[in-house]
Amino acid sequence: AGAKHGFRNAQVSVIAPTGTIGLVMDCDTTGIEPDFALVKFKSLAGGGHFKIINQAVPTALKSLKYSQKQIENITEYALGRGTLKGSPSIGHKALREKGFSDFEIDKIEAALKDSFDIRYIFSTSVLDVDFCKEALGLSSEQIQQHGFDLLPIIGFSEQEILEANIFCAGAMTLEGAPHLKEKHLAVFDCATPCGRTGKRALSAKSHVMMMAAAQPFISGAISKTVNMPALATIGDCQNIYDLAFDVGLKSIAIYRDGSKLSQPLNSAVFDDASLNELDDVMAQPQARRTEKAAEKIVEKIIERIVEKPTERERLPDRRTGYIQKASVGGHKVYLHTGEFENGRLGEIFIDMHKEGAAFRSLMNNFAIAISIGLQYGVPLEEFVEAFVFTRFEPSGPVIGNDRIKFANSILDYIFRELGVSYLGWDDLAHVNPDESTPDQLGQGEAERSPGPGQTGEQLFLPGYSKGFNRVATTDENVVPFAQKAANQPEADELDLVLDEGNMSEMDTNLVAGSGLGGASTVSSASTARFQGYTGDSCTECGHFTLVRNGTCLKCETCGATSGCS
Structure with missing residues (x-):
């Protein structure tokens, strides 16, 4: 049908010459997609990694009539020797002169085998901190400094470090390799400059022309990335798009080297005082540019954090709160709370046992620590999540608390109470205030309804926090209004009728905020939850x-x- 009527939105053939496909095929490159680098690091399934050189390099050198010994020397130059033994700049003898013992040198040698930069081996991840302090004479400030680099500190120059890196970890490029002729370098060019010292790379135009050579034989597009150097401009990118259109490509993707760190590399990170440093960084290979830019970003973030230290928020001298008395496993516990002006919890006090008891002193100091944390802005949620469900003695049934009936420890009880009262986390409670259980005290309907001969005083709870207001109404925690209701309701009436005309505005607000006004009955939803x-x-x-x-x-x-x- 397609041959007869034509195809629409369909392709007969496409090419996806990606590095992943080449890896599955056990090929270094599929041809249209050049190798990204000559030396790569392969991750192992069991952890670790090892360096591999492009497998076509020895074959290409052999085709170019190099001897086997020359091929080994060129390959060794690119991959390195994996040891500092015999290094002309930083060898075992030079390390012993700096204070390294044979034990420390053996540790370094064990870590050098698959390293790609000896700077990361000469660090506290391999060397003991005590050795750095005692044998090398370094201070704690030097060791803990961001970007700690041991080799320059103990007296090795950048040139010596570079030579040792090439000797041990390899140059990761064939530029400068022994025996290799200048005219043969173009054979080994990759998508990007290779290694620390590499400068050669395939141009963006060459990528496009490789695709153009294959495009006439493919009905669809070629999925390939055109690699551009980090210094490429918007105009350079536009020229590549125009060239791709002119040669008849159906798709193209451009990636500028280091584009994800292009913004931090500008003056936003390198200020006016470090423009010379910016020039030096931009002249270095991409790996070094990325490292320098990351250091600058971290420095700026740290500076902003240090500039604004957290200040302690003081509570008012006259503060609100509540006191909750309870017994946990037979041990009496008094919880005192203090609140900020907006009702947020700001301090707690915990009283239990007799004066002078060790456990009482521990709980007092623990409460002070929690209070200081709250005043420095630590959310109450963090404390509740940290200490709820902690288990130690005393523990057991809780007597005297209307919502919490069992606790695994004193701290478990304290932070359950605070979570229920100040955060509204009712899942930490064992009794829902709306549940109609056999031992439920109710909402004080009988106390609010005046009996025969009563004056009709309105009762209310003057609580400032949920922790106080949630308590069921009893004779011990109610306060009568000074104002009386003008019309006294009958004893069999369910609701108390308030004459707002005989109450002050403040009294009216108190009644409205008490949470006990009106006809409060158990809803059908609450009954369903109970059942x-x-x-x-x-x-x-x-x-x-x-x-x-x-x-x-x-x-x-x-x-x-x-x-x-």
Whole structure:
């Protein structure tokens, strides 16, 4: 059908000459896509890596009539020897003169085999910090400094380091290799300059012309990246697109070397005082440019962090809060809270045991540490997540708290209470205030409704935090209004009718904010939630959130089961 009526939105053949495909084919290059570099690092599945040279290099050298000994010398120049033994600049003798022992030299030699830069071997990841301090005389400030480079510090020059790198890790390029003739260098050109000292590379135009040679024989496009140097301009990119159009290419992709770090390399990182440094960096190979740019970026980030230290937020002298008394495993615990003016928790005090007891002192100091953290801006959520579910004695049933009925430790109880009161994390509580359980105290309906002969005083809770307001109404925590209701309701009325005309504006606001005004009844949704749980506590986390799961029980909080599901 396609041959008869023609094809639409379909291609007979395309080429994807990527490096990945070449790797699967065990080829260094598919031809249209030149090799990215002569020396590459292959990662191993079990960890580590090793260097490999383009497998076509020895074959090409042999075709160019080089002897086997010359081929070995050229390959050794590119790959390196993997040792500093016999190095003319930084050898074993030079290291011993600097204070290195045979033990330290052996450690360095073991790490040099697959290294690509000896600078990374002469670091605290290989050498002990104590050795650097005692034998080499370095200070802690020098060792901890960002970009720590040991070799220049102990007296080796950049030229000596470069020579040692070429001797040990290889030049990763054939430029400057012994025995190799200048006229043969073009045979080994790659997509980008190779190694630290390489300067030769295929031009962007040559990439396009290679694609143009194959395009007439392919109905579709050629998926290939045209590599451009880091100094390429927008105009250079435009010229390549124009050339691709002129030679009849159907698609083209351009990648400018180091483009992901092009912005940090400008004056935003290198200020006016370091323009000379910028020129030096841009003249170096890409790997060194990237390293320098990363150092500049890290320096600027660190400077901004140090410029604005966190300040401690002080609480007002007269502060609000609440006191919660409870017993955890038979041990009385008094939790005092202090709040900022906006109601946010700012400090806690924990009282338990007799004066002078060691555990009491520990808890007091722990509370001070938490309070300082809160005042320096540490979110309460972080403390709650860190200390909830901590397990140590005393632990057990909690008596005196209307929401929490079991705690794994004192800290578990304290931060459950704070999480419920200040964060609204009701999942940390064992009792929902809306649940109608047999032992529920209710919402104080009977206390709010005046009986026969009563004056109709309005009762309210003057709480400033949820931790106080959530407590059920009792005779010990209610305060009567000074103003009386003008019309007294009958005893059988469910709701208390308030005469706002006889109350001040402040009293009206207090009633509205007390959370107990109006006809508060158990909603159908709350009843459904109540019927969904069995009422038993979880043996793992202590929550009363067990539900039936077949013939077993499953905790919806921690996921624990009774063992048969």
